[in-house]
Amino acid sequence: MRKLILKIEDLHYAYGNGKSALDGVSVDIYEGEKIAVIGSNGSGKSTFFLNVDGVLTPEQGKIFYRDMIINRKNLKELRKNIGIVFQDADNQIIASTVRAEVGFGPMNLKLPKEEILRRVDEALEYMNISHLKERPPHYLSGGEKKRVSIADIIAMKSEIIIFDEPTAALDPLNAMMLEDVLLKLGAEGKTILISTHDVDFTYRWAERVLVFCEGKIIADGSPMEIFKNKEILKKANLKQPTLLEVYESLVEKQILKDTKAYPKSIQEFKGMLVK
Secondary structure: OOOEEEEEEEEEEEOOOOOEEEEEEEEEEEOOOEEEEEOOOOOOHHHHHHHHOOOOOOOEEEEEEOOEEOOOOOHHHHHHHEEEEOOOHHHOOOOOOHHHHHHHHHHHOOOOHHHHHHHHHHHHHHOOOHHHOOOOHHHOOHHHHHHHHHHHHHHHOOOEEEEEOOOOOOOHHHHHHHHHHHHHHHHOOOEEEEEOOOHHHHHHHOOEEEEEEOOEEEEEEOHHHHHOOHHHHHHOOOOOOHHHHHHHHHHHOOOOOOOOOOOOOHHHHHHHHHO
16 A cells, blocks of 8 residues: 655745735645646646645645654655656756866765766766766757756655656657656656646556646546546546547447447557457
């Protein structure tokens, strides 16, 4: 049975214009979960992440990390164990070389020099960018920058990793690279939360989906529960994943039998057609 790792209770947050960005968000997150956070622009996804990671301070509500309530005194404990990969890698990268960039987080933890160097080398190898370690990160390609920003978090050995729109501005090849990394991290037991507009990716990758709308979580369930609920999709301005929509259309036209074995990939779908 999975242990509760993060508990959010009644989170409220408003920006300077007074508009509420989070309106009573409560959710329990368990070890090793793969969670997609979806919703239209302005629904509260990014604000939720920034509050959970301690970048923003909620006006009301509580955050518990492993039964410890987070406050100003122990906020570092939260930041040490939750890493966030921002949508725009340039907003995250600050150092003059890739090696220094990846080592910045571990250095702030005041780890021994040998441990910092070991973590940097491991993270660079993990992301297959060891050959870039002496390069200035701001002159790298978009896909390379994304790899560096993920290596930043891997070097911190965070238990929970948050990705804010990770595939934005990535070409198909780098988007595939990212999915491979996500699968690898998931297999290692990392707890992963991803905000995304890509319902096809959500459908094939996530095991749990949180739907945000106007600063609230309006649905929390498996991808199948969410994407078969037309009312929720309409309210959140979302659409069904292409494979699910095609499968249901073929079942409706009696071209396929409704076996409830919904395909999550093109390969699975082709297998159904062969049968």
